[in-house]
Amino acid sequence: MRGRGQVIVFGQDTNQISHAFRHTDVLGLDRAEVADAITRNLQPYLPLPVPPPRDFIFMGRVTVRGLELSYQAYPLSEELVNVGRITGP
Amino acid sequence: MSDASPVRKLGPLRDLRADELAIIKKMLAASPFEAKLAPQVSAMKVQEMPDGGMGSIKFFNGRPRSELEYGKEIAEAAFKDADGVPVSLSLRVDKAGDLFELDVWKVDFSPLIGYPDPEDLEIVERHGQLGFPPQKS
Numbered sequence: 001m002r003g004r005g006q007v008i009v010f011g012q013d014t015n016q017i018s019h020a021f022r023h024t025d026v027l028g029l030d031r032a033e034v035a036d037a038i039t040r041n042l043q044p045y046l047p048l049p050v051p052p053p054r055d056f057i058f059m060g061r062v063t064v065r066g067l068e069l070s071y072q073a074y075p076l077s078e079e080l081v082n083v084g085r086i087t088g089p
Numbered sequence: 090m091s092d093a094s095p096v097r098k099l100g101p102l103r104d105l106r107a108d109e110l111a112i113i114k115k116m117l118a119a120s121p122f123e124a125k126l127a128p129q130v131s132a133m134k135v136q137e138m139p140d141g142g143m144g145s146i147k148f149f150n151g152r153p154r155s156e157l158e159y160g161k162e163i164a165e166a167a168f169k170d171a172d173g174v175p176v177s178l179s180l181r182v183d184k185a186g187d188l189f190e191l192d193v194w195k196v197d198f199s200p201l202i203g204y205p206d207p208e209d210l211e212i213v214e215r216h217g218q219l220g221f222p223p224q225k226s
Contacts, residue, residue, distance in 0.1 A: 011141075011198060012141070012198045013141060015139045015140065015141050016140060016141045016198050018139070019138065019139065019140040019141070019145065022156050023156050023159055025156070026155060026156040026157050027157075045220070052221055053221045053222075053224065054221075054222070054224070055167070055169070055175045056167055056175075056177075056213060056221055056222045057167075057175070057177050057194075057196065057221075058220060058221055059215060059218075059219055059220065059221075059222075060219055060220075061219060072177065072194070074175065074177075074196035076196060076197055082196055082197065082198065084177075084194040084196065084198065085177070085179065085192060085194050087159065087162070088159065
C-alpha cells in the first residue's frame with residue numbers, strides 16, 4: 001500500500017505479517033480492512049521524517065468495526081514505512 | 090493480503106536467558122507492576138514466538154493463553170541493535186495483570202542480533218500521546 005510517496009509494509013514474510021496481525025486476527029478482523037484503516041490514518045502524517053525524532057517509532061490509533069486499535073510505524077526510508085505492531089483494545 | 094491465519098507455533102518452553110531477564114527487569118522497574126511481577130519473572134518459562142527471529146517471547150503461566158487474553162502494554166523501551174537498526178520492545182500483561190509477552194520489533198524486520206547492556210536500553214514514555222514520543226525535557 002502506498003501513501004504520499006512512502007510504501008506502507010506490514011511485514012516481510014508470512015510469519016511476520018501474521019505476527020503483526022495476530023491480535024486483530026483473533027478479534028475476527030479482516031487484515032486488508034485493518035491495513036487499509038492504518039494506511040488511511042497515516043496519510044496526513046506522510047512522509048514520515050527519516051530518521052524520525054530520536055529514532056523512535058510512531059504510534060497511531062484507528063477504529064475498525066467499532067474496535068479501537070493501536071499501531072506502530074517506522075519510516076525506514078523516504079520510500080518505505082514499516083508497520084510492525086498492531087494491538088487491539 | 091490474505092486473511093488466513095496460519096497455525097502459529099510457539100517454540101519449546103525454556104527459561105529466560107540472562108540478557109532477556111535483565112531487559113525485562115529494567116522495563117518492569119519503569120512500570121507500575123514492578124512490585125507484583127518482578128518477584129515472579131525470574132522463575133517464569135517462556136516460548137519464542139514465530140516473528141522471523143526478532144526475539145518476541147510469550148510468557149507461560151501454566152496453560153496456553155490465546156491472544157484474546159492480551160490486556161495491555163505496561164512498558165515500552167528502545168535500543169539500537171549491533172547493526173544500528175532501531176529495536177522497539179513492548180512488555181505486556183494479560184487481562185488478569187500477569188506477564189503475557191515481550192513483543193520485539195526490529196524496525197526493518199530483520200533478526201535481532203542481540204540485546205544491549207540494560208544501561209543502553211531507553212525507556213519510552215508516551216504519556217498517551219500519539220505520533221512520535223515527546224522530546225525529553
